[in-house]
Amino acid sequence: xxxxxxxxxxxxxxxxxxxxxxxxxxxxxxxxxxxxxxxxxxxxxxxxxxxxxxxxxxxxxxxxxxxxxxxxxxxxxxxxxxxxxxxxxxxxxxxxxxxxxxxxxxxxxxxxxxxxxxxxxxxxxxxxxxxxxxxxxxxxxxxxxxxxxxxxxxxxxxxxxxxxxxxxxxxxxxxxxxxxxxxxxxxxxxxxxxxxxxxxxxxxxxxxxxxxxxxxxxxxxxxxxxxxxxxxxxxxxxxxxxxxxxxxxxxxxxxxxxxxxxxxxxxxxxxxxxxxxxxxxxxxxxxxxxxxxxxxx
Numbered sequence: 001x002x003x004x005x006x007x008x009x010x011x012x013x014x015x016x017x018x019x020x021x022x023x024x025x026x027x028x029x030x031x032x033x034x035x036x037x038x039x040x041x042x043x044x045x046x047x048x049x050x051x052x053x054x055x056x057x058x059x060x061x062x063x064x065x066x067x068x069x070x071x072x073x074x075x076x077x078x079x080x081x082x083x084x085x086x087x088x089x090x091x092x093x094x095x096x097x098x099x100x101x102x103x104x105x106x107x108x109x110x111x112x113x114x115x116x117x118x119x120x121x122x123x124x125x126x127x128x129x130x131x132x133x134x135x136x137x138x139x140x141x142x143x144x145x146x147x148x149x150x151x152x153x154x155x156x157x158x159x160x161x162x163x164x165x166x167x168x169x170x171x172x173x174x175x176x177x178x179x180x181x182x183x184x185x186x187x188x189x190x191x192x193x194x195x196x197x198x199x200x201x202x203x204x205x206x207x208x209x210x211x212x213x214x215x216x217x218x219x220x221x222x223x224x225x226x227x228x229x230x231x232x233x234x235x236x237x238x239x240x241x242x243x244x245x246x247x248x249x250x251x252x253x254x255x256x257x258x259x260x261x262x263x264x265x266x267x268x269x270x271x272x273x274x275x276x277x278x279x280x281x282x283x284x285x286x287x288x289x290x291x292x293x294x295x296x297x
Contacts, residue, residue, distance in 0.1 A: 014078055017070060017074040017078060017082055018082060018089060020070065020086075021067075021086045022093075026089055027093055029062050030063065032055075032062055032063070033056075033059040033063065034097035035059075036051075036056055037052070038050060038051065039107055040107055042107070044106070044107045045107075046099055046121060047124075048117040049107075049118050060124070066090060068131075068132050071086055071087040071090075075137075075143075076141060080137070080144075083140065084276070085273070085274055087132060088270055088271065088272075088273035089274075092195055092271070094266060095264060095267050096191060098264060098266070100264075102189050102253065102262075106249075106252075109249050113248060118264075119234060119238070121265050122236070124265075126230035126231060126233045127230070129226070129229070129230045129268075129269035129272070129273075132273070137221070166218055167224045169212060169216065170212050170216070170224040170225060171209075171225075171228040171231070173208050173212045173228065174208060174209035174225045175205070175232055175235060176208075177201075177204040177205045177207070177209065178202065178228065179260045180204060181201035181202070182198070182236065182260040182262070182263055183258070184200065186260070189257045194262055194263045195270060196271065197271065198263060198269070198275070200271070200275060201232060201268060202275030202278075203275035203279040205279060206278065206280040206281075207283045210279065210280045210284055214283070225280065226272075229272045230272075232260070232263075233268045233269065236265075236268060237261065239260045240257065240258055240260075244257070244258060
């Protein structure tokens with residue numbers, strides 16, 4: 001009986017963080033983002049392209065901090081993989097309450113798009129996403145590649161993971177794979193497709209980054225891959241102007257917007273936290289299967 005109760009508690013502990021993020025905490029913290037107003041008085045705003053950027057920064061900070069706290073606790077006491085999904089759920093709620101890129105283009109068209117404020121938002125969100133990844137990995141008790149790091153704090157492989165030209169290759173490959181993922185799946189710039197595009201972007205970034213890291217015999221850490229993904233919020237915003245030029249608004253209205261340009265900065269990070277570890281795990285398992293077959297032969 002006691003063994004059964006203990007097993008039930010473990011199952012509940014695994015489900016609880018994600019359910020809390022999805023059904024309780026996520027909707028609450030996202031309400032701040034939902035209250036942001038655009039230049040025309042409507043709700044087509046993001047965090048910095050809004051009538052009150054200070055309120056936007058506060059809404060973003062509350063969402064990121066809440067995701068970070070719940071993610072760290074989950075990673076430390078439940079599992080790293082559950083923690084990444086929990087963070088992804090939280091951020092997905094926050095970005096869901098903001099606008100879509102076509103509506104933002106419509107509101108800001110006279111001021112020019114991509115706007116400087118959205119590019120700055122991409123930088124801020126990218127940095128916040130990388131800090132979240134570092135925190136969740138640092139406090140994780142079962143992080144792939146960090147099984148020997150049992151003490152809370154930055155893993156000993158962090159410096160090696162983010163330093164050197166070879167690690168930069170992993171970062172760049174991961175960023176390119178993330179852009180390719182968004183290009184493949186985001187055909188209609190709706191919010192649902194944007195967030196799903198972030199998931200696929202994270203999945204491909206994780207797979208490509210892990211493969212390159214293994215080929216280069218780098219430390220098996222997901223941090224450089226997360227770093228590459230966190231470049232995508234800026235690259236995606238810039239890509240619209242590069243691909244469409246002066247016809248960006250027309251492409252948006254005709255639903256021909258270049259896939260990576262259809263994601264707002266937080267769409268990338270929210271989806272990435274859900275997809276990236278899965279992409280890493282898929283490629284890692286392929287390498288492990290190959291090694292096992294080689295050893296058996």
